[in-house]
Structure formats: structure tokens, C-alpha cells
Amino acid sequence: MNRYGRYTLVNDPRSAASIDYSSTTVVLGTGVTQGSTTMTGSLTFTTANVSANFSPTGTGTVTINPATFGTINNMNIGQTSMGLGRFNQLQLSYTDNSGTPGNTTFNTGRGRLAIAAGASSVVLTNSQIISANTSVYAIINQASADATLTHIQRVLTAANTATIYGNAAATGNVIVDVMVVA
Amino acid sequence: MATVTAGQTWTDVRGALEGFRVDCPQNCSGTISFVPLDPFTGEATGSLSEQGNSRRFGPHAEKFTFGPMGRYGRFTLVSDSRSTGIIDITGATTTLGSLTNVGATTITGALTFTSANVSANFSPTGTGTVTINPATAGTINNMQIGLTGPGFAKFNAFALWLTSDTSGTPGPATINGPRGRMAIAAGSSSVVLTNSQFSSPLASCFVFISQGTADATLTRIERVSVTTSSATIYGNAVATGNVVIDWIAVA
Numbered sequence: 001m002n003r004y005g006r007y008t009l010v011n012d013p014r015s016a017a018s019i020d021y022s023s024t025t026v027v028l029g030t031g032v033t034q035g036s037t038t039m040t041g042s043l044t045f046t047t048a049n050v051s052a053n054f055s056p057t058g059t060g061t062v063t064i065n066p067a068t069f070g071t072i073n074n075m076n077i078g079q080t081s082m083g084l085g086r087f088n089q090l091q092l093s094y095t096d097n098s099g100t101p102g103n104t105t106f107n108t109g110r111g112r113l114a115i116a117a118g119a120s121s122v123v124l125t126n127s128q129i130i131s132a133n134t135s136v137y138a139i140i141n142q143a144s145a146d147a148t149l150t151h152i153q154r155v156l157t158a159a160n161t162a163t164i165y166g167n168a169a170a171t172g173n174v175i176v177d178v179m180v181v182a
Numbered sequence: 183m184a185t186v187t188a189g190q191t192w193t194d195v196r197g198a199l200e201g202f203r204v205d206c207p208q209n210c211s212g213t214i215s216f217v218p219l220d221p222f223t224g225e226a227t228g229s230l231s232e233q234g235n236s237r238r239f240g241p242h243a244e245k246f247t248f249g250p251m252g253r254y255g256r257f258t259l260v261s262d263s264r265s266t267g268i269i270d271i272t273g274a275t276t277t278l279g280s281l282t283n284v285g286a287t288t289i290t291g292a293l294t295f296t297s298a299n300v301s302a303n304f305s306p307t308g309t310g311t312v313t314i315n316p317a318t319a320g321t322i323n324n325m326q327i328g329l330t331g332p333g334f335a336k337f338n339a340f341a342l343w344l345t346s347d348t349s350g351t352p353g354p355a356t357i358n359g360p361r362g363r364m365a366i367a368a369g370s371s372s373v374v375l376t377n378s379q380f381s382s383p384l385a386s387c388f389v390f391i392s393q394g395t396a397d398a399t400l401t402r403i404e405r406v407s408v409t410t411s412s413a414t415i416y417g418n419a420v421a422t423g424n425v426v427i428d429w430i431a432v433a
Contacts, residue, residue, distance in 0.1 A: 019276045026278045030285040034272055037289050040297040041280065048308035050286075055315040060292075062320035067298070069324055074331030075312065082338035083319050089379055090342055090360045091433045093332055096384065110386060110432055137388050140405035143414075151404040151418065177386040177406075179432060182336075 092179065101173040109181075112141070113164075115149060115174045121165045128180045129160055136162040137179045147171040192259035195219065201249030202257040204239060211240030212261035218253040226256075241271075342430060352424040359431070363392065366400060366425040372416045379431045380411050387413040389429045398422040 045052055054062045064070070078085070095106035101116035105125040115122045129136065136155045140146075149170035156163045164176060190212075196202065204214055215236035220227045237248055248257065295302055304312045314320075327335070345359020352365035356376040366373045375387070389403045400421035407414045415427065 019271060019274050022277045022279050024278065025280040025282065028281065028283045028285065028287075031283050031287040033287075033289045034291055035275070036292040036294065038294045040300070042300045043295060043302040045302075045304045045306060047306055047310065049310050050306055051311045051313065052304050052306065053313045053315075055313060055317075057317045059318050060316055061318045062314050062316045063322075064314075064325060065321065065323040066301075066325070069326055070301075071329055072322070072325050072327045073329060074333055075314075075327070076334040076336075077327065078336040078338075079334060081315065081319075082336050084339045084341065085335060085337040086341035086343070087327075088343040088345075088360060089433070090430070091328075091332075094384060112384070112386075139386075139388055139403070141386065141408055142405060143407040145405065145416070151402055177388070177408075179386065179388060 098173075098175045110177070110179045112175060112177050115164070115166055115170050115176060117170050117172050120149065120167075120169045121163055122176070124162045124164065124178060125160055126162065126180055127160060128182055129157055129162055130182050131159050132157050134162075135181045136164070137181070138162075138164045138176050140174055141177040142175045146174045149174045152176065190259070190261040193256060195254075195256045196249070198253050199250045201247040201251075202259070203245070203247050204259065205245045206239045206243060208241070208243040210261055211238070212259060213238050214248045214257060214259045216249060216251050216255055216257055218251065218255035221254045349424070349426045361428070361430045363426060363428050366415070366417055366421050366427060368421050368423050371400065371418075371420045372414055373427075374412055374414050375429065376412045377431055378411060379433055380408055380413060381433045383409050384433075385413075386432045387415070387429055388432070389415050389427050391425060392428040393426045397425045400425050403427065 056062065092110035093108040095108045095111040097104040097106055098112045098114040101114035101122075102119070103123040103125070104113045106113075107127045109128055111124075111126075113122060113124060124136070128134070134157050136157050138152045138155055140150075140152060148168040149166035151167050152164060153167045154165050156165070162178070162180075164178070166174065194202065202214060202216075206212070213236050217226050217235075219225065235251065237246075239246070306312065314322075342361040343359055345362050346355070346357040347363040348355040348357065349363050349365040352367035352373075353370070354374040354376070355362075355364045357364065358378040360379060362375070362377075364373060364375060379385070380387070385408050387406045387408050389406060391397075391401075391403060399419040400417035402418050403415060404418050405416050407416070413429075413431075415429070417425065
């Protein structure tokens with residue numbers, strides 16, 4: 001410098017370097033991370049009226065695989081891009097309308113209804129039966145066999161309805177379990 | 183004294199004995215530099231190295247005096263924060279302790295969360311949603327889905343764990359799973375399945391005969407009777423041979 005004076009070395013944080021705030025609570029406004037982000041502490045996202053979006057494009061994937069069982073609630077799964085679903089237990093929302101035999105409406109994926117005495121069929125109205133291509137599985141569920149209607153013979157589906165046919169007119173009310181798969 | 187604000191540039195010409203006071207708040211950063219000037223012409227003077235006197239500041243809050251430089255010249259302060267509170271450390275590896283992010287967070291690099299014994303919680307309230315929709319298929323494992331807030335599920339393949347196949351030993355069996363295979367023994371018209379997934383009499387059991395050749399007498403499943411922890415499966419007649427059946431349990 002050709003003069004007496006002080007030399008100062010300043011670490012420019014924008015250059016490739018490590019910045020250690022590991023013992024600091026950092027509060028950010030808007031954050032943009034362009035490199036890899038590794039979180040070793042807990043991660044909480046519970047604020048009202050804001051959304052999280054994990055939708056990497058290209059070859060990016062999302063893996064959720066905790067060692068201890070976690071939970072996913074209040075989410076529609078596979079609505080636009082379906083994958084494989086594999087479970088060790090299956091539960092479907094349930095409605096029991098068997099106390100009022102005859103045609104009935106419920107919009108849950110599973111339910112119970114009854115073919116009324118004297119009838120050989122029953123009509124279920126269900127919004128999950130989105131077309132004739134929807135499958136409805138029906139099976140009699142009662143301890144004692146009816147004298148005449150002893151089994152379900154067939155099911156005919158149309159948009160929003162399924163007609164469930166027994167083999168004969170029922171002597172008494174016959175309880176039937178139903179599962180809808182769209 | 184200049185108080186640094188985002189995107190700000192300060193320029194001031196001062197005498198040889200004057201310094202430049204800087205007040206940098208938290209989360210701002212920038213550079214202050216000095217260029218000596220000829221007091222008569224106002225032209226920059228001195229060597230290039232002399233003109234390079236500068237100091238960076240931030241992102242921590244700090245107050246300091248830059249100078250005096252012993253020469254007449256121009257002080258220039260440039261805040262390189264793009265807006266209030268933005269810190270650009272694009273090229274740095276940053277290690278944080280606790281992080282509270284009150285604004286939007288965008289991650290354009292990979293995100294890894296694989297530490298032991300810590301949890302992730304994505305439960306926005308109100309109108310906040312969570313979307314998981316990668317272009318390339320990902321995986322979800324070891325998760326219970328919809329236990330308290332069931333939604334709609336749509337798959338291009340659906341698998342239920344085939345817990346056990348006891349059809350080689352026809353007759354009553356205990357299979358604690360969502361799907362299984364067993365057999366109604368020759369000479370019987372029914373079989374009892376014990377299964378813990380029948381959590382109440384409201385559970386359902388859907389059953390189908392699963393064999394290539396029809397039995398001479400038991401040709402269809404007529405009904406089931408589900409109680410807590412078990413289902414009795416009835417055929418239409420006494421079976422001539424063993425009749426293999428598949429079932430799924432839905433609670």
C-alpha cells in the first residue's frame with residue numbers, strides 16, 4: 001500500500017464456505033435453499049392457512065419412510081397420478097343402514113344394508129359409484145340363513161347406484177355388507 | 183451515520199480526518215469502500231491498491247466506523263441484501279441450530295431428513311394443505327393413512343398383505359391380517375376364521391372360492407357371520423372335497 005496502516009481480512013459469506021450457526025436459533029423471512037438441505041432436528045410445519053408442496057420435477061422423488069409408524073390424515077392419495085398401495089390392514093368409512101331394510105343411500109366406501117322381507121333385491125345409492133365401471137362387492141352377513149334368499153347372485157352398477165340381487169324373494173330381512181371400489 | 187437498508191447505496195465525500203459510521207441491522211449485509219480523491223479536481227487518485235480499501239459487514243447486526251482514511255475521498259456503502267432481511271449465502275454450506283422460518287421457504291436442492299429419533303410434522307391448520315406429487319414415482323412406507331381423517335385413495339395397483347395361506351390344512355384357522363387363503367374341509371359346509379382385524383361386529387369379510395375346479399357340492403359362498411375377532415364363512419352345502427377360499431377383511 002506504500003503507507004503505514006491496518007490490513008483486515010473479511011470472510012465473504014457468499015463464497016463457498018461453511019457458516020456455523022449450530023448453537024443459534026435463526027429466524028428467517030423468506031428462505032430459498034439452492035443446495036442440499038439436511039435436517040437433523042425435528043421439522044414442524046403446522047401454521048394456519050399455508051401449504052406445503054413436495055412436487056419435484058424430472059427424476060426427483062419423494063420418499064417417506066420413518067422407522068416408527070407415522071400418520072397421514074386428511075389427504076387424497078393418487079387422485080391424478082396413481083401408484084401402488086399396499087397395506088397390512090384396510091379400513092373403509094362405514095355406514096350401517098340395515099335397521100331400515102330396503103333401498104338406501106350412503107356415500108361411504110363400505111356399508112351395511114338389508115334386503116327387505118318379500119324383496120329379492122335392493123338399490124344402493126352411493127356417490128362413490130362413479131360409473132358402471134365401479135365394482136360393488138356384496139355378501140350376506142348374518143348368523144342364520146334366510147329360508148329363501150340364501151345368497152347374493154349378482155350386482156348391477158350404474159352411475160351412483162348399485163342394484164344387489166339375491167337368489168329369491170327374502171323370507172325375512174337379509175343383512176348385506178357392501179364395499180365400493182371405484 | 184448511515185443505517186443500512188436493503189438494496190441501499192450511500193455515497194459521501196469526506197475529509198481526511200473524517201470516518202464513516204455504519205449501523206448494520208441483523209440480516210443485512212454489504213460492503214463499504216473508500217476511494218481517495220484529488221481535493222481540487224475531484225478525480226480519483228492514488229494507486230489501484232489504495233482504491234481497494236473496503237470492508238464487508240453483516241449479516242449479524244453491527245455498528246462500526248470505517249476510517250478516517252487520512253485522505254480526502256469518497257466513501258461508498260453498498261447493501262447487497264436484495265430486500266429487507268434477505269441474506270444471499272448461495273455458495274455457502276450453512277449449519278443452523280433451531281430454525282424458525284416465518285415466510286415462504288423454497289428448496290430447490292435436495293432435501294434430506296433421515297436422522298434417528300426425530301419427527302416431521304406437516305399439519306397446517308385452516309386452509310393450508312400438503313401436496314406430494316413428484317414427477318417420478320416416490321415411495322411411502324411405514325405410515326398409517328387416514329386413521330383419523332380418511333380421504334380418497336386411488337391406485338393403479340392395490341395390494342393387501344397375504345398374511346397366510348392355511349389351505350393346506352383345511353378347517354378353522356387363525357390369520358391376523360387383511361387378506362388370506364384357507365379351505366373349507368371336505369365334509370364341512372362352513373369354516374371359522376379367527377382374525378384380530380375384525381375389531382367389532384361391524385367389520386366385513388368378503389369371500390370367494392379360489393380353485394380351478396368346482397367342488398361337486400359346495401359351489402358358492404352364501405354368507406358370512408362376522409363377530410369381534412372372528413368370521414364364520416358358510417358355503418351352500420357340505421363340501422365333497424376341500425374347497426379353497428380367499429377372503430379380505432375390512433374394518
